[in-house]
Structure formats: C-alpha cells, structure tokens
Amino acid sequence: xxxxxxxxxxxxxxxxxxxxxxxxxxxxxxxxxxxxxxxxxxxxxxxxxxxxxxxxxxxxxxxxxxxxxxxxxxxxxxxxxxxxxxxxxxxxxxxxxxxxxxxxxxxxxxxxxxxxxxxxxxxxxxxxxxxxxxxxxxxxxxxxxxxxxxxxxxxxxxxxxxxxxxxxxxxxxxxxxxxxxxxxxxxxxxxxxxxxxxxxxxxxxxxxxxxxxxxxxxxxxxxxxxxxxxxxxxxxxxxxxxxxxxxxxxxxxxxxxxxxxxxxxxxxxxxxxxxxxxxxxxxxxxxxxxxxxxxxxxxxxxxxxxxxxxxxxxxxxxxxxxxxxxxxxxxxxxx
Amino acid sequence: xxxxxxxxxxxxxxxxxxxxxxxxxxxxxxxxxxxxxxxxxxxxxxxxxxxxxxxxxxxxxxxxxxxxxxxxxxxxxxxxxxxxxxxxxxxxxxxxxxxxxxxxxxxxxxxxxxxxxxxxxxxxxxxxxxxxxxxxxxxxxxxxxxxxxxxxxxxxxxxxxxxxxxxxxx
Numbered sequence: 001x002x003x004x005x006x007x008x009x010x011x012x013x014x015x016x017x018x019x020x021x022x023x024x025x026x027x028x029x030x031x032x033x034x035x036x037x038x039x040x041x042x043x044x045x046x047x048x049x050x051x052x053x054x055x056x057x058x059x060x061x062x063x064x065x066x067x068x069x070x071x072x073x074x075x076x077x078x079x080x081x082x083x084x085x086x087x088x089x090x091x092x093x094x095x096x097x098x099x100x101x102x103x104x105x106x107x108x109x110x111x112x113x114x115x116x117x118x119x120x121x122x123x124x125x126x127x128x129x130x131x132x133x134x135x136x137x138x139x140x141x142x143x144x145x146x147x148x149x150x151x152x153x154x155x156x157x158x159x160x161x162x163x164x165x166x167x168x169x170x171x172x173x174x175x176x177x178x179x180x181x182x183x184x185x186x187x188x189x190x191x192x193x194x195x196x197x198x199x200x201x202x203x204x205x206x207x208x209x210x211x212x213x214x215x216x217x218x219x220x221x222x223x224x225x226x227x228x229x230x231x232x233x234x235x236x237x238x239x240x241x242x243x244x245x246x247x248x249x250x251x252x253x254x255x256x257x258x259x260x261x262x263x264x265x266x267x268x269x270x271x272x273x274x275x276x277x278x279x280x281x282x283x284x285x286x287x288x289x290x291x292x293x294x295x296x297x298x299x300x301x302x303x304x305x306x307x308x309x310x311x312x313x314x315x316x317x318x319x320x321x322x323x324x325x326x327x328x329x330x331x332x333x334x335x
Numbered sequence: 336x337x338x339x340x341x342x343x344x345x346x347x348x349x350x351x352x353x354x355x356x357x358x359x360x361x362x363x364x365x366x367x368x369x370x371x372x373x374x375x376x377x378x379x380x381x382x383x384x385x386x387x388x389x390x391x392x393x394x395x396x397x398x399x400x401x402x403x404x405x406x407x408x409x410x411x412x413x414x415x416x417x418x419x420x421x422x423x424x425x426x427x428x429x430x431x432x433x434x435x436x437x438x439x440x441x442x443x444x445x446x447x448x449x450x451x452x453x454x455x456x457x458x459x460x461x462x463x464x465x466x467x468x469x470x471x472x473x474x475x476x477x478x479x480x481x482x483x484x485x486x487x488x489x490x491x492x493x494x495x496x497x498x499x500x501x502x503x504x505x
Contacts, residue, residue: 061387
C-alpha cells in the first residue's frame with residue numbers, strides 16, 4: 001500500500017480502476033482494429049477464391065480430353081476482386097495461389113475484373129481463360145475442312161406411319177419421349193438441311209415418310225460423305241466417326257466443324273460437344289453407328305436432348321439445319 | 336458513504352470480467368484468423384495430381400486411332416523413357432515449385448518397371464523431413480495411393496501396381 005490514510009487509499013484504488021479501464025479500452029481497440037482489417041481485406045473470400053480457382057485448373061489439367069468449366073456465372077466475387085490467371089498462378093486481389101500448369105500446352109489468359117463469370121477451357125494442347133460471355137466454351141480446335149463433293153443425309157429411324165396405321169409391324173421409332181421421337185425429329189431436321197440445296201444432297205431413307213430399311217441398304221445408298229442424324233437423351237452434341245475408316249481424318253475434320261457450327265449457333269443449349277472415333281467391329285450388331293462404313297467419310301451426329309421440349313431440336317430445327325448445311329456447303333466441290 | 340464504497344469495490348470486478356471476456360474474444364478471433372491464413376487444400380490438390388498421373392499421356396497407353404488413353408494400362412516403353420525433367424514440364428508449378436511434389440513408381444510383382452519424380456529437389460527435402468519427424472509431427476502432408484494397373488510392352492500385358500506419393504508442407 002502506497003498511501004497510509006483513508007483518502008489516499010481511495011485515491012490508490014481509483015488509480016487501479018483507471019488502469020483497468022485503460023486496459024479494457026486498449027484490448028477492445030485492438031479487437032475492433034483486427035475485425036475491421038479482416039472485414040476490409042475480405043481475407044477469407046480472397047483466399048478461398050484463389051484456392052478454388054487453382055483447384056479447378058488442377059482438375060482441368062488432370063482430366064483427359066477437352067474440358068470446359070464455366071466459373072462463377074452467379075458468383076458476385078468477380079465484381080469485388082480482380083482475378084488474374086498466369087501460367088501456374090491464380091491471383092485474386094493481391095492473394096496468389098499456385099496450380100500445376102502444363103508447360104507443353106499453350107496458355108492464354110485475360111485479366112478478369114468486374115465481370116459476372118469466366119470460362120476456363122482446356123482443349124487439345126491449349127488452356128484458355130477468358131470472359132465467359134466472349135467465348136463459345138465448347139468450341140473445338142478443328143483441322144482444315146475437307147472438300148465435300150456430295151453429302152448423303154441419313155435421317156429417320158426406320159419407323160413407318162403407314163404400316164403402323166395398318167396395324168402391321170412398323171419398325172423402330174428410336175428414342176421416344178413425351179416430347180417426341182427420334183424418327184420424326186431427325187427426319188424433320190434432315191428435310192431442313194436437304195431443302196437448302198437438293199442437288200447437293202442424297203438421302204438414305206425418304207425424308208418425307210420414314211420406313212424400315214436394312215443397314216446394308218442404307219450403306220449402299222451412301223454417295224460422297226455420310227451425315228447420319230440422331231438425337232440423344234442428354235444435353236450434349238456428339239459426333240461419332242469410324243476410327244479405322246479409310247477417311248478417318250477427313251471425317252474427324254468434318255465432325256469437328258459441324259460441332260462448332262452447332263454450338264456457335266446455340267451457345268447455351270449444350271453442355272458438351274465431342275468428336276468420338278469408335279471401333280465399329282466392337283459395337284453391338286444393332287448399334288446405329290454401324291452405318292459408318294470404312295471406305296467412305298462419315299459422321300454420325302447425336303444431338304440432344306430429345307426429352308427436353310425447349311431443345312433446339314424442337315424450338316429451332318431450321319437454325320440447326322442452317323448450321324449443318326453451312327458446314328457442308330463451305331467446302332463443296334462444284335461438279 | 337458505505338454504499339458508495341461497496342459500489343466502488345465492485346467496479347474493479349466488473350472491469351475484470353469485461354477484460355476476461357475481451358481476452359477470450361481476442362483468442363477466438365486469433366484462432367479464426369489462423370484458420371483463414373491456413374486453409375489447407377492439400378488433399379484435394381494431391382487427388383487431382385494423382386489423377387493427372389493416372390491419365391498421363393507419357394505413362395499410359397494411348398490408342399491413336401480412337402484418340403483415347405487406355406485407362407489403367409501403363410505403356411512400359413513410354414514410361415521408361417519418361418524423365419524427371421519431362422514430368423516437371425508437364426506438371427509445372429513454375430516459380431512456385433516449392434509448393435507440392437510427387438513421385439510414382441510402377442512395379443510388376445517386386446520388379447520395378449518405371450518411375451519418376453516431379454519437383455525432385457523439393458520432394459527429397461520433404462521426404463527427409465517426413466522420415467525424421469518426431470513426437471511433434473513431421474510438418475509434411477502425405478498422400479499415397481496404390482492402383483492396380485496393366486503393364487503393356489506392346490506384346491504382352493501383365494498385372495502390376497502403380498504407387499503414387501504426393502508430399503506437401505502442412
């Protein structure tokens with residue numbers, strides 16, 4: 001005790017009280033300063049976003065083939081921070097985080113700020129980052145388009161309305177849903193393509209009225225390049241080619257350009273687009289892809305989704321037909 | 336006067352309680368800040384790197400006609416020709432090389448077939464640290480997977496094992 005009388009004792013206690021008040025104010029001040037720091041720097045958000053983007057890039061590099069990841073379409077963080085992706089590093093604000101790039105692949109990037117989303121694209125030998133609205137994320141790098149002398153359209157699915165009305169075996173409608181069936185949908189699409197330039201196109205089945213037809217007969221009717229039209233039950237567009245065909249590279253190039261034309265025409269309609277070479281002898285005997293003969297160029301298109309009434313198959317078959325015809329005529333050889 | 340003295344005696348206790356509460360809040364905030372600073376995604380990163388090796392074009396068999404990797408089949412010739420430098424180029428952290436490191440090896444029974452390490456310097460540094468770890472831990476995160484594979488030399492295909500180890504600082 002410093003002071004010996006009562007008043008002095010009281011004064012001493014007051015000093016301790018004042019000291020404790022000072023201490024509390026100091027601690028509270030430090031806490032509020034820390035909270036403010038965390039709030040203004042948005043530390044967690046930046047670190048989270050940087051790591052998340054780095055992980056997405058890692059996964060993209062890990063996945064075989066072409067992969068597209070539309071990131072943050074509804075994510076408001078892109079309007080808060082400047083996001084930059086250089087080879088091997090994601091930077092959000094000033095917060096960097098590394099990812100494992102592939103130095104063998106070309107890497108292109110644009111700085112992204114104040115946007116609503118970006119697209120991270122991995123295609124053959126290339127990594128691409130850009131504003132989502134500026135890219136068709138499904139676009140493939142295609143080889144040069146081959147010359148096409150004549151295109152044979154293979155539409156329908158071998159179902160006969162006439163035979164069905166008579167109560168006789170009427171053939172196959174293909175995939176059938178409440179929205180429609182493959183026989184009718186693909187025939188309508190085929191007619192749309194054919195109508196652009198009838199002299200340029202041949203057909204396997206009649207486009208006005210579908211009917212059953214043996215595979216061998218359809219194969220015999222192929223003149224020039226085959227374009228077989230099908231639908232699927234998923235929201236993708238796939239192009240199958242014969243992996244061991246004589247004209248394999250030509251078929252792949254044509255398939256690639258057709259896919260690009262379709263996904264350009266309907267940028268948001270499909271979740272994936274791919275060219276798939278298939279080993280025909282390994283397929284089931286009744287597989288539709290068996291129409292892809294080995295000695296002629298050919299592509300079997302599977303355009304989905306037949307169960308979705310808002311699919312371009314129903315909503316805009318003419319534009320779909322325009323896109324397909326646009327590729328077919330681009331390298332047409334005038335005879 | 337007596338009541339006033341009692342009130343004055345209680346004031347320091349009230350302040351002490353407030354002080355203790357403030358200290359506890361500070362502690363919580365520091366723990367929170369620590370978690371923010373140390374968001375660890377090693378497991379996810381290691382998984383994607385593992386996948387990357389399992390689909391690596393310089394390790395796995397590739398069917399040029401189908402344009403597809405033959406999943407789960409190691410091409411022994413390509414794998415043997417794969418060097419650390421080439422693997423480093425295909426899994427490149429660039430200037431951030433001291434971030435994560437990994438190695439793989441392929442064996443048929445006890446016989447080694449091929450293997451390589453990416454970020455070898457960092458891998459060896461972490462590996463020493465991992466092996467020398469004591470009671471307080473090693474400071475190294477480790478993920479190891481062993482995957483049954485087929486090993487093809489172009490003529491025959493034999494069952495083998497691929498082991499992948501990814502190391503990072505924890």
